[in-house]
Amino acid sequence: MATKQKQKSKQKTLSTEEIQQNYSKLQNELQALAQKIGELESEAEEHDLVLSTLSDVEPSRKCFRMIGGVLVERTVGDVAPTLQTNLEGIKKVIETLANQYKTKEEEFTSFVKEYNIRQTRA
Numbered sequence: 001m002a003t004k005q006k007q008k009s010k011q012k013t014l015s016t017e018e019i020q021q022n023y024s025k026l027q028n029e030l031q032a033l034a035q036k037i038g039e040l041e042s043e044a045e046e047h048d049l050v051l052s053t054l055s056d057v058e059p060s061r062k063c064f065r066m067i068g069g070v071l072v073e074r075t076v077g078d079v080a081p082t083l084q085t086n087l088e089g090i091k092k093v094i095e096t097l098a099n100q101y102k103t104k105e106e107e108f109t110s111f112v113k114e115y116n117i118r119q120t121r122a
Contacts, residue, residue, distance in 0.1 A: 019115050026108045033101045040094045047087040054080050 014022070054063070059077030066072075111117075 014115075019117070022111065023115075023117060026104065026111060030101065030104055030108060033097055033104060037094060037097050037101065040090055040097070044087060044090045044094065047083055047090065051080065051083050051087065054083070 054076050057063075057076050059075060059080070061076050062073055063076050063079055064071050065074055065079050
């Protein structure tokens with residue numbers, strides 16, 4: 001109990017400038033996470049679109065894939081499983097980032113409540 005009171009008293013001693021810095025930092029972190037999630041969701045949609053297009057094509061048909069800036073010729077049968085694996089990996093990363101975003105958002109909300117911060121419109 002005493003340690004919680006000490007922690008609260010330490011947190012309350014932040015200057016106005018430090019509170020503003022922490023607020024901005026948390027806001028920027030939330031924005032960066034949201035942007036990264038958006039980018040990955042867009043990439044996942046692209047993978048989904050390509051996979052749905054390739055599903056109608058025979059596996060022996062040749063296709064081209066960009067790997068590290070190099071265009072490589074492969075067959076649909078070679079590319080489709082790799083794309084599926086990549087899509088699953090992207091979805092896992094999106095899920096992880098979404099959990100991080102939720103945690104950071106809770107931290108931000110508690111910070112705003114703790115210091116009684118009210119947003120003003122510029």
